[in-house]
Amino acid sequence: MLYRAGQQIGHYRLTHIVGEGPHAQVFVAEHLPSQAPVAIKMLRARLAQEEIEKFSRSARRIANLSHPHIMRVSDYGVERNVPYLVMEVALNGSLRRRHPEGTRLSTQRILAYARQISEALHYAHSENYLHQFIKPENMLLDKQGNVLLSDFFLPLGIFTARSPENSLYMAPEQYQGVARQTSDQYALGLIIYEWFTGERPTYDPLSTRLFQYGSLLPPLRAKVPSVSTEIEQVVMTALAREPHQRFKSMQAFASALEEAFRARPSSGPLRSFPQRVAVAPASQMTTPLSPLSTPNGVAVDVPEAPAEVKAAGRVIWTARANHGAVRSLSWSYDGRRLVSGGNDMQARVWDASTGKVLLSYGGHRTGVHTVAWSPRGLLIASAGYDPQVHVWSATRGAIMHTFQAHTQPVKALAWSSDGQRLASVDGPDGMVRVWDAMSGMQHATFKPQDKDVAALTWSPDGTCVAVASEDGGVQIWHVNTPRHHGRIFSDPSFASVQALAWASGNSYMASGGEEQVIHYWNTNTGRDKLLFSGHTQKILSLSWSQDGKLLASSSADGSVRIWDVRTGACVFAYSSKHPPVHAVAWSPGGSLLACGDADGSIQVWQIQFPA
Template identity: 30%
Template sequence: MMNEPKNNAGTIDRTGQQMGNYRLISSLELDKYSRMYLAEHIQFKQQCIVKVWQVQLKQELVDSFLSQAQALAQLVQPHILRVRDAGVENLTPFLAMDYTPHITLQQRSSRGIPRPLASILPLLQPLAEALQYAHNNGFIHKNARPRNILLDRNNDVLLSNFSIAAITQSEQQPNHLRAEEVTELLGYMAPEQMQGKAVPASDQYGLAVVIYEWLNGDLPFHGSYGEMVNQHLHVQPPSLHKKVPTLPSAIEEVIFTALAKDPHQRFSSIAAFIQALQQEYSKASSPVIAQRVASSAPVAYPRPFFPSTGVGNPPAQQAVLTPPPPVPANAAPIIPIQAAPAQYAPVSPASYPQYAPPVPVTPAPSAEARNTPPPQPKAKGSATISRRAFVAGLVGVAALGGGGAWLAFSQRLSAPSFASNAPNASANQSTNPNQQGTILVYHGHPARVDAVAWSPDGKSIVSASDDHTVQICDAQTGATSLTYRGHAAEVYALSWSPDGKYLASAGADKTVQVWDAVTGDSFRTYKGHSDQVNAVSWSSDSKLIASGSDDHTVQVWNITNGAVVMIYSEHSAGVLAVAWS
């Protein structure tokens, strides 16, 4: 029997395989115990998220897993990511869930940077509603932490990854955990949950830790496995007021009440906790209270509630699809999942989510329209397509967009139809040969695209995004050939070396990173700037790079050894563009 392919963390990658009724299209996200995939239902041709655990269920827990998954499928609430299906293949459990483009709060925040309470209040009410709804229906989440809190394109909050007892009973805790794994496992866990006695108030404790981290810039506790357990059980968290002197003591008192070691000493419910927090904020602030972002916000992915400017966790690649319509508050429960006699709980067609078709691409403008300048001024970061670009090339230019996608335009009146059976092609691109001028729409990024560039040979396009990644795709099929994840924050600029061997990318993490365009291997990381880097440009011999930054400088340096050739510092503000003669 052949060994399953594994990533560098030892987790199995099942891309291309079938789990139950689902074909796994591409990997979206992974952790130590599970992997998320973009998948397609074999019969209904609907796309969704499939979560596959690395653990093998104990045989006696298979029915328990299916029963618990069926119960989770009954949670129908606007701020809970809905479970649609479940199954077990060769003792490997999986869940099928609705798919919507999203960013996790772990990906969007940066440890070490405190956030004002006003910026996070819009998130707390929907989170409280979701958790309170779960508690009222007999469920405890047990995993309230930033990586399980999602923001969709409209800045609406979605709660995901409820704990399933059959999974935790089958998992074997590894003997050795890295520091970040200990933090992820125990950082947000309530004392009673560590003792195997989770109650609804355990979620209140977890959410209070999340709020503490946002306000303080760091978790209350760190250390080894044993040290973390001891601190959660017996040690009072460090004062928030000392780290953030502007934070009213009354607000700190509310948070510390929710962090009480004894669950009976916390608030009576998670709704009461958030209500108390909002009341104290209202007393301490001006009459203008932070309002939740309406779901009618523009579809183009805006900046998050707290834009990242420092070190964070690089997200996994996510192929963006058009999300389904929101679930009405009065929607009837879906048809229960019926467990098959052996191992599988299929979903019925009536209960499966109906996804909207991809957003149509605006047809190419007429000749008259092309010659008429648009009346509105160009916003910062928007793309312009010159008349010369349309005339000069058959393949044309790539235009970036705020919704995590870019368009490739052609001079031809009718665009050819391209095959989409290359890896990841169906997930990341859509073509419409009937719409003049548009030959490809790439949807590989779940967040705003900030920069695009063609390879010197014209065969590939590279794009940089607020999702912290740089992605290279085939210019004809839309297949993603490489995703670079070396950046710790938004990527604002990129440039292909004239010889085609390397890419330089830069952004909010204050670095310029040079890496192999074929393998993605890092070649050089330049850290000479003291603020975000907005622009990069190669010399014609592919030996030097000029980089412009918000630190008001342009720095020219050698890619071979990182040595600075010169620093130009006469600008009085941030530098947004650089170019060689």
């Protein structure tokens, strides 16, 4: 039976279809009592009574699986003998959608994905449940970009072992009808092999011809010579034909992969820090980005480096922004107030000296992902997982404009330096829009080369917009020229860029992400001037001090660091008890630093240097 939007299934009303395959239809639906959005998977099967009982037992076991990297099944049922599962909505799609077939991934990204999936499988195995259908289409991404493993095996006749869509990533013994824990390990090994090579592995599971490591596939380095022998050995061990030759557990496999990653030679891509390159001029840009000028007409540059000094930090206040993570922070132009946005659907204005809430804005129906205070101080812009940008009064909370041209959740927004324009970008389509802040009219649109845009920033002189993408690219666009010329830069490590901050002077930018390293680089040539290394997980936020001498960073590892761009040294470090720290922001005066973490806590620090 085929279902359509508008039909009611139990306590849920189907709103629109988001996916369809030979085994199921997937809808976004509304939970009628709470009006909350959910995803419903309607299986293409009509069950006899004994099958209904078997389905209910298995669905109950899956619903009891509780892990940060497993898609939670919140409800299940049978409607007119058709089984269904209810889950949360994964707004960012699957890993197959993010990385289409033929895409090669960086070692850093592969390790990050493998770590999360291995943790989920290790937990499921400890609960005596096998997945059996490991494939990129069943690896979904949540709002923060974390992997959620979905579509665990259900003992129904529609899920046959040898169907083409299920056998692509199947271990030889599973193909013959005998699945075990190491079968899931084999499937993940096949996916990692594909991520390294960019080719979907093809092999005969019944073949007796073996390559090195007892595998049915050629060694990884035969396809990608740049992969270290240590990493190759781990991946090919997971791909051994005989189950007893693989790692004993998912935990052992993940640990071995981590060790192999750390054992890479210093000439490897992470430690050699390859220079980003100009991939291609967007719209054939030939005009370089001009540095900002002082009143005397002299270009601003980074000052000479003084002797290294350490900063001291003192907490001014700590506050809890109700439920959910703090996702974004922005200061008023005079440094007297601070606005925060978070997962609890509220944007709050705080007194910067006392930590008292002065105003709450509740105009969004979903979490507030990004907030920005206008340079003129009168307006605040906010956006979230609904496709709208709200501009509202910073003193009264009254809505001034609602920009509704986006069709996807808004990932980032920023004001131009004169406060007249606002740039915003949605995802996963990645459309960048520039608005007139007072009239609400759309000034320009850009379509980045990569759809999965993670960060956006304006140049200090207000002439350019830069966006960063999940494939490691940074695109810079001139917004005032007739054809909005731009330039595209790409990092050869292909590590996802999650944060951007343009330095005063227009000629340099800081960027960071999955690589766990912050690059300080020239926006005309793409060449690195400095590298800041110290975070142990991906960088999530960057912020410059007003004088351009200090750069603050926050990371998924829970730390906040301050870097001196004249020396490259870390002059201050703080670790939160509730990682990750999603947001960090310098006050305009440069003496206060605000940070917000996953627990919903905000801290404001007084940063002091020795006299």
